[in-house]
Amino acid sequence: MDTIIQQLFNAAQLGAVYALIALGYSMVYGIIRLINFAHGDIFMVGGFVGLLLTTRLGWLPFYLLMPLAMILTALAGVAVERVAYRRLRNAQRMSVVITTLGVGIFLENFVRLTVGPETRQIPARLPSAPVHWLQQNLGAFVTWDKLLIILISLALMAILWLVVNRTLIGTAMRAVADNKDVVPLMGVNLNLIITVTFAIGSALAAAGGIFYGQAYSIDPYMGIDLGWKAFIAAVIGGIGSIEGAVLGSFLLAGVEVITVAYLSSNLKNGIAFGLLILLLLVWPWGIMGKPTLKKV
Amino acid sequence: MALRITELTKSFGGLTAVAKFNLALGERDLQGIIGPNGAGKTTVFNLITGVYTPDSGQVLLGEQDTTRLPSDAIARAGIARTFQNIRLFAQMSVLDNITMALHAHAGYGLLDATFRTATFRREEARLLTESRDHLARFGLLDRQHEQAGSLPYGEQRRLEIARALATGPKVLLLDEPAAGMNPREVEELIQLIRQVHQDFPLAILLIEHQLPVVMELCREVQVLDFGQTIASGGPRDVVRNPLVIEAYLGEEEAPA
Amino acid sequence: MSSPSQPLPTAPPADSKPPRVRFWMVCVAVLVLAIPLQLLVDAGLYSDVLNPYYLHLLTVIGMNIILVASLNLLNGYLGEFALGHAGFMAVGAYTAALLATKVLPGAAAMPPVIGTVLILLVSLGGAMIASAGVGYLIGLVTFKTVGDYLAIITLGFNMIIVNAIQNIEFVGGPRGFTGIPKNTNFVAVALCVLLTIGVLRNLIQSTFGRVWLSIRENAIAAELMGVSIPKAKNWAFTIAAAFAGLAGGLWAQNQQFITPRSFDYSKTTEILVMLYLGGMASLSGSILGVVAYTVLMELLRNLLSTFAPQLAEWRMLISPLILIIIMLTRQTGLLGNREWSWLRPKQGA
Numbered sequence: 067m068d069t070i071i072q073q074l075f076n077a078a079q080l081g082a083v084y085a086l087i088a089l090g091y092s093m094v095y096g097i098i099r100l101i102n103f104a105h106g107d108i109f110m111v112g113g114f115v116g117l118l119l120t121t122r123l124g125w126l127p128f129y130l131l132m133p134l135a136m137i138l139t140a141l142a143g144v145a146v147e148r149v150a151y152r153r154l155r156n157a158q159r160m161s162v163v164i165t166t167l168g169v170g171i172f173l174e175n176f177v178r179l180t181v182g183p184e185t186r187q188i189p190a191r192l193p194s195a196p197v198h199w200l201q202q203n204l205g206a207f208v209t210w211d212k213l214l215i216i217l218i219s220l221a222l223m224a225i226l227w228l229v230v231n232r233t234l235i236g237t238a239m240r241a242v243a244d245n246k247d248v249v250p251l252m253g254v255n256l257n258l259i260i261t262v263t264f265a266i267g268s269a270l271a272a273a274g275g276i277f278y279g280q281a282y283s284i285d286p287y288m289g290i291d292l293g294w295k296a297f298i299a300a301v302i303g304g305i306g307s308i309e310g311a312v313l314g315s316f317l318l319a320g321v322e323v324i325t326v327a328y329l330s331s332n333l334k335n336g337i338a339f340g341l342l343i344l345l346l347l348v349w350p351w352g353i354m355g356k357p358t359l360k361k362v
Numbered sequence: 363m364a365l366r367i368t369e370l371t372k373s374f375g376g377l378t379a380v381a382k383f384n385l386a387l388g389e390r391d392l393q394g395i396i397g398p399n400g401a402g403k404t405t406v407f408n409l410i411t412g413v414y415t416p417d418s419g420q421v422l423l424g425e426q427d428t429t430r431l432p433s434d435a436i437a438r439a440g441i442a443r444t445f446q447n448i449r450l451f452a453q454m455s456v457l458d459n460i461t462m463a464l465h466a467h468a469g470y471g472l473l474d475a476t477f478r479t480a481t482f483r484r485e486e487a488r489l490l491t492e493s494r495d496h497l498a499r500f501g502l503l504d505r506q507h508e509q510a511g512s513l514p515y516g517e518q519r520r521l522e523i524a525r526a527l528a529t530g531p532k533v534l535l536l537d538e539p540a541a542g543m544n545p546r547e548v549e550e551l552i553q554l555i556r557q558v559h560q561d562f563p564l565a566i567l568l569i570e571h572q573l574p575v576v577m578e579l580c581r582e583v584q585v586l587d588f589g590q591t592i593a594s595g596g597p598r599d600v601v602r603n604p605l606v607i608e609a610y611l612g613e614e615e616a617p618a
Numbered sequence: 619m620s621s622p623s624q625p626l627p628t629a630p631p632a633d634s635k636p637p638r639v640r641f642w643m644v645c646v647a648v649l650v651l652a653i654p655l656q657l658l659v660d661a662g663l664y665s666d667v668l669n670p671y672y673l674h675l676l677t678v679i680g681m682n683i684i685l686v687a688s689l690n691l692l693n694g695y696l697g698e699f700a701l702g703h704a705g706f707m708a709v710g711a712y713t714a715a716l717l718a719t720k721v722l723p724g725a726a727a728m729p730p731v732i733g734t735v736l737i738l739l740v741s742l743g744g745a746m747i748a749s750a751g752v753g754y755l756i757g758l759v760t761f762k763t764v765g766d767y768l769a770i771i772t773l774g775f776n777m778i779i780v781n782a783i784q785n786i787e788f789v790g791g792p793r794g795f796t797g798i799p800k801n802t803n804f805v806a807v808a809l810c811v812l813l814t815i816g817v818l819r820n821l822i823q824s825t826f827g828r829v830w831l832s833i834r835e836n837a838i839a840a841e842l843m844g845v846s847i848p849k850a851k852n853w854a855f856t857i858a859a860a861f862a863g864l865a866g867g868l869w870a871q872n873q874q875f876i877t878p879r880s881f882d883y884s885k886t887t888e889i890l891v892m893l894y895l896g897g898m899a900s901l902s903g904s905i906l907g908v909v910a911y912t913v914l915m916e917l918l919r920n921l922l923s924t925f926a927p928q929l930a931e932w933r934m935l936i937s938p939l940i941l942i943i944i945m946l947t948r949q950t951g952l953l954g955n956r957e958w959s960w961l962r963p964k965q966g967a
Binding site: 454472 | 817820821824825826828829831832835836839840841842844845846847853955
């Protein structure tokens with residue numbers, strides 16, 4: 067019983083990180099139908115920005131440090147969109163996708179050459195004592211940082227949901243996702259919407275990066291592995307759907323934690339991708355995605 | 363009978379796009395379907411060609427039931443079509459658009475092609491000759507090396523019809539061939555369809571919005587409105603039918 | 619589709635003169651240069667000019683041409699976005715390595731040269747068949763998938779293949795496969811490049827190539843012209859995978875050491891960079907793209923290391939920049955979809 071609860075928290079923590087990344091993939095896809103292959107690397111950059119801030123500005127309290135890292139990473143994400151993607155918005159779709167691949171490799175190598183290829187851990191800034199209540203009542207050993215990571219992530223997702231569903235900018239975002247061509251006619255600034263989407267997606271990814279660096283470790287190539295997992299999660303949930311991205315992330319994390327606990331950690335990537343392929347064969351548009359009708 | 367359709371029905375969500383559509387198209391027959399925009403005309407074509415699967419009903423091509431076959435099998439069985447918004451292989455040459463259509467009659471296999479065997483060379487030469495002859499019939503031979511997408515609009519329409527005929531169909535479906543044409547081009551198109559009807563051993567079913575085309579060409583016409591057949595018969599009788607006039611008057615532009 | 623400057627290379631203008639350079643002439647020229655080069659380098663003659671390192675570079679270029687040209691079949695001609703080419707390469711590399719080390723007798727047990735040639739033929743044949751089989755299966759599973767989803771699924775298969783190999787202790791698991799005999803040399807690779815380019819050219823200029831192009835141009839129209847898209851796609855996947863497997867088999871028997879990680883997503887991306895650098899739907903572009911990329915990387919390495927040895931690594935920053943700049947400025951790559959005359963069909967009557 068106690069180990070099951072511990073595994074549940076492990077899965078929730080991993081799922082929360084996946085969800086923070088997956089939301090960026092899903093939002094960008096929803097709005098401009100682009101698979102932003104560089105998004106995993108934005109997550110990695112977020113982790114390293116967090117590392118830099120904790121080591122250089124150690125006096126900064128965590129509740130200021132994290133927003134600052136999120137803002138800096140958001141600026142990076144917006145800059146990438148502005149420099150590399152915007153000019154290609156009306157080009158062949160594959161050109162943009164390939165550009166995102168290029169941006170991803172660039173970021174990986176840039177961090178590797180400037181910071182170094184080593185695996186690092188972000189110095190712990192969240193309390194790591196066990197949660198007393200859980201230990202006494204359920205006998206489960208769960209640390210405060212794990213619990214906080216899960217709770218803050220859920221809070222961020224809730225804020226995102228409110229922004230998308232309850233604000234003017236969110237309404238505009240949903241309108242663009244529905245029909246990109248009509249929205250500019252209605253006086254909405256398309257560039258602004260896309261910039262905001264990239265900013266939000268990158269900021270969430272940065273939060274994921276910091277959490278991941280606290281809970282596990284960071285390295286310049288983590289964006290490939292983690293990014294892909296999060297992307298799978300977004301696709302499983304139905305890319306373009308916020309609820310789907312969150313659902314898919316927790317589902318994938320659960321499967322992975324179970325695989326590691328009961329099978330072998332070597333198999334987790336294979337099983338993750340196997341799950342993706344199986345699900346796509348059953349639900350070609352993901353669990354929460356919308357099918358499109360062939361137009362002739 | 364070239365094509366016999368009985369009670370063909372399709373709905374999307376709660377909306378019935380086509381309801382109990384019937385058609386008897388004889389050998390070498392030429393019939394038309396008219397109706398206001400959104401009446402379900404193109405959906406009928408999409409159901410016949412397997413783009414959509416019908417909810418109920420039956421399509422018989424000659425003796426063969428093609429109702430639930432995949433699109434490519436229906437095409438190979440002998441139904442060819444053109445599209446309302448032209449769908450050429452735009453970056454391929456005019457010649458290759460036709461030669462591609464002969465793929466089912468290529469007469470050589472993958473290994474022949476890989477090693478350029480004698481069979482390959484003989485059959486490929488035959489395909490090219492046939493394609494060029496075919497293009498010549500449609501007055502497009504001097505355009506053979508141009509990109510299909512760079513042709514003027516009227517010639518793109520002509521090439522699309524030529525490409526459909528190159529597959530050797532028993533039934534040809536033309537989806538609004540006169541769309542976007544000026545009166546002179548429409549006149550040429552009518553001549554072309556008449557010529558095709560005379561020269562090729564096939565039946566033609568035509569969707570058209572421009573009534574003159576239908577009046578000139580079709581032996582019999584069905585009028586669709588909201589997926590229902592509201593009238594059918596000879597073109598001159600049909601346009602006098604009060605139901606038809608009402609359906610068309612619901613639109614901004616009344617028929618000629 | 620963005621507008622290219624001229625029609626596809628399958629139709630030369632009627633009034634053009636018959637091209638002077640033919641494919642067989644190129645084959646002869648390549649072999650006339652390759653065989654003495656290989657012999658001189660092997661003999662250690664003129665080691666200042668005929669540096670074995672240059673020959674190694676040429677060998678790498680050759681293997682990459684096979685990879686890029688075969689991926690071009692999928693991404694350029696068929697118009698799909700396949701992201702798992704290194705996976706096919708891995709299957710070929712491991713199959714060839716297994717055949718060469720554990721199944722076939724050693725070259726020492728057979729007459730010289732002929733023995734090596736036989737082992738090479740069998741191992742490469744096996745590599746192609748195994749990869750083709752995997753390609754066929756993937757094509758079968760993804761028969762209805764197009765666009766973004768096909769990219770995701772092919773990438774997923776790439777990852778699964780790498781992950782599976784990592785879990786097979788018999789082939790070295792994550793540590794890699796060591797002790798593969800060096801059965802290839804530049805001449806063998808050059809022959810395989812000629813074979814690949816020749817076969818792909820022949821197929822592209824046949825009814826199969828026209829069908830692939832028609833799917834890229836307008837899949838619905840192609841289907842309604844009687845094309846079975848799953849079947850056509852499956853052929854393309856099988857053939858492209860077979861050649862990726864060939865490159866993998868050569869790779870294994872040239873490097874003599876392979877690890878699963880050398881066939882992951884980064885390798886696929888490198889192949890993509892060279893493909894888009896050269897230009898889609900052009901075999902000439904594939905050749906030029908590989909040569910330009912490799913030469914550029916080598917020049918950068920030399921140039922940067924004259925300042926400081928550790929700077930050489932910074933070229934890894936320049937290759938993605940090149941890719942981005944190509945996409946922003948010249949999406950058709952260096953050659954667009956033009957072909958050199960010896961890769962165009964003979965003037966039809």
